[in-house]
Amino acid sequence: MAGPPNVSNMVVGLDIGTSKVVAIVGQPTDAGGIEIAGIGSHPSRGMKKGVVINIESTVQSIQRAVEEAELMAGCDIHSVYVGIAGSHISSMNSDGVVAIKEREVAASDIDRVIDSARARAISEGQRVLHVIPQEFAIDTQGGIREPLGMSGVRLEARVHLVTAALNAVQNIEKCVRRCGLEVDSIILEQLASSHAVLTEDERELGVCMVDIGGGTTDIAVFTEGAIRHTAVIPIAGDQVTNDIAMALRTPTQHAEEIKVKYACALTQLASSDEMIKVPSVGDRPARNLSRQALAEVVEPRYEELFTLVRDELRRSGYEDLVAAGVVLTGGTSRMEGVVELAEEIFHMPVRIACPQNVRGLADVVRNPIYSTGVGLLHYALLETRRGPGRQGPGNLTPAQPKRDDITRRDTGKGIVALARIKGWFKGNF
Numbered sequence: 001m002a003g004p005p006n007v008s009n010m011v012v013g014l015d016i017g018t019s020k021v022v023a024i025v026g027q028p029t030d031a032g033g034i035e036i037a038g039i040g041s042h043p044s045r046g047m048k049k050g051v052v053i054n055i056e057s058t059v060q061s062i063q064r065a066v067e068e069a070e071l072m073a074g075c076d077i078h079s080v081y082v083g084i085a086g087s088h089i090s091s092m093n094s095d096g097v098v099a100i101k102e103r104e105v106a107a108s109d110i111d112r113v114i115d116s117a118r119a120r121a122i123s124e125g126q127r128v129l130h131v132i133p134q135e136f137a138i139d140t141q142g143g144i145r146e147p148l149g150m151s152g153v154r155l156e157a158r159v160h161l162v163t164a165a166l167n168a169v170q171n172i173e174k175c176v177r178r179c180g181l182e183v184d185s186i187i188l189e190q191l192a193s194s195h196a197v198l199t200e201d202e203r204e205l206g207v208c209m210v211d212i213g214g215g216t217t218d219i220a221v222f223t224e225g226a227i228r229h230t231a232v233i234p235i236a237g238d239q240v241t242n243d244i245a246m247a248l249r250t251p252t253q254h255a256e257e258i259k260v261k262y263a264c265a266l267t268q269l270a271s272s273d274e275m276i277k278v279p280s281v282g283d284r285p286a287r288n289l290s291r292q293a294l295a296e297v298v299e300p301r302y303e304e305l306f307t308l309v310r311d312e313l314r315r316s317g318y319e320d321l322v323a324a325g326v327v328l329t330g331g332t333s334r335m336e337g338v339v340e341l342a343e344e345i346f347h348m349p350v351r352i353a354c355p356q357n358v359r360g361l362a363d364v365v366r367n368p369i370y371s372t373g374v375g376l377l378h379y380a381l382l383e384t385r386r387g388p389g390r391q392g393p394g395n396l397t398p399a400q401p402k403r404d405d406i407t408r409r410d411t412g413k414g415i416v417a418l419a420r421i422k423g424w425f426k427g428n429f
Contacts, residue, residue, distance in 0.1 A: 038073025
């Protein structure tokens with residue numbers, strides 16, 4: 001019989017999305033990747049456009065996803081790295097400057113100059129999520145990425161500052177803690193996703209990553225290895241589903257199934273001969289519809305979305321600097337015709353990206369819907385590696401035969417959770 005897993009260096013990412021909640025357990029590999037030990041997924045009930053609208057429903061969705069991940073990984077989860085998105089997120093670039101105390105840049109000088117840049121006035125009711133250094137300058141020399149140990153008298157820093165509505169953050173934290181879990185960190189979702197899907201070359205050349213989820217579309221722009229711009233657009237997969245439901249007069253759950261199985265984002269790629277059976281509302285009989293007619297419903301929404309992304313990229317001032325083009329990810333990017341339509345609108349190369357540098361359950365997580373969840377693990381492991389001898393978060397323990405943590409779990413749920421996992425695999429594969 002195998003012993004309990006080594007959980008000393010494991011971390012857990014929790015992606016609380018509008019359409020689903022995903023919990024992923026992983027640990028670092030010797031090659032710098034991630035070994036996925038467990039995955040849990042459950043439909044999200046209680047979120048809208050990245051914001052909690054029903055605490056009880058959100059808590060239940062988190063509990064189910066965490067239970068599945070625990071069962072698969074063979075461990076108990078105590079704390080998680082949580083992703084956040086929504087229109088309440090705002091970002092800006094800010095500058096700071098300090099005098100170098102000993103004429104040689106020390107770690108304390110770097111901390112002070114970042115704090116100086118962070119001191120920019122923040123709107124009341126906002127919380128700072130990230131202060132991400134872009135570049136440093138020492139005296140007259142700019143473009144420095146790592147100033148530690150360099151000589152000079154004046155240290156400047158430019159950072160990317162990300163803030164979120166305080167009440168939105170607190171509600172997410174409340175939901176997680178109601179499940180008996182601690183929050184290791186709240187992380188911007190597109191920042192997390194970028195760690196899972198972008199290559200170093202893309203970050204250096206310049207790239208616009210577009211994460212299309214259920215409730216929001218999250219944008220992150222990188223140039224010269226640093227994040228330069230982030231934004232959120234409140235149009236995503238749920239709007240596509242609603243368009244189908246309204247145009248075809250079919251219930252929302254059937255509209256979602258039709259979208260996933262048959263939708264095409266570019267009308268010219270869809271066949272007019274291929275017919276789809278569309279369930280009607282109430283006792284009315286089902287109707288037949290061509291796949292091309294379905295594409296005529298879907299294409300305008302994707303065109304609107306990509307046009308808004310293009311306009312945001314232009315406003316940022318980085319449109320001409322993203323030589324690597326556009327990288328699409330997220331569950332709503334998985335549709336025939338999406339790349340072709342995006343290339344028509346952006347006039348630059350476009351690709352769909354899946355999480356990279358993963359082992360274990362790699363065949364499962366190499367899917368755009370898991371980009372944020374896997375990215376949270378990458379981000380968490382980078383955080384735990386910083387600083388010599390820094391300990392990991394210690395957020396898991398091996399599963400015990402007798403579990404008395406009744407805050408999250410009731411006895412006798414193991415069989416139910418196992419059946420849920422089997423059903424999840426059957427539904428996805």
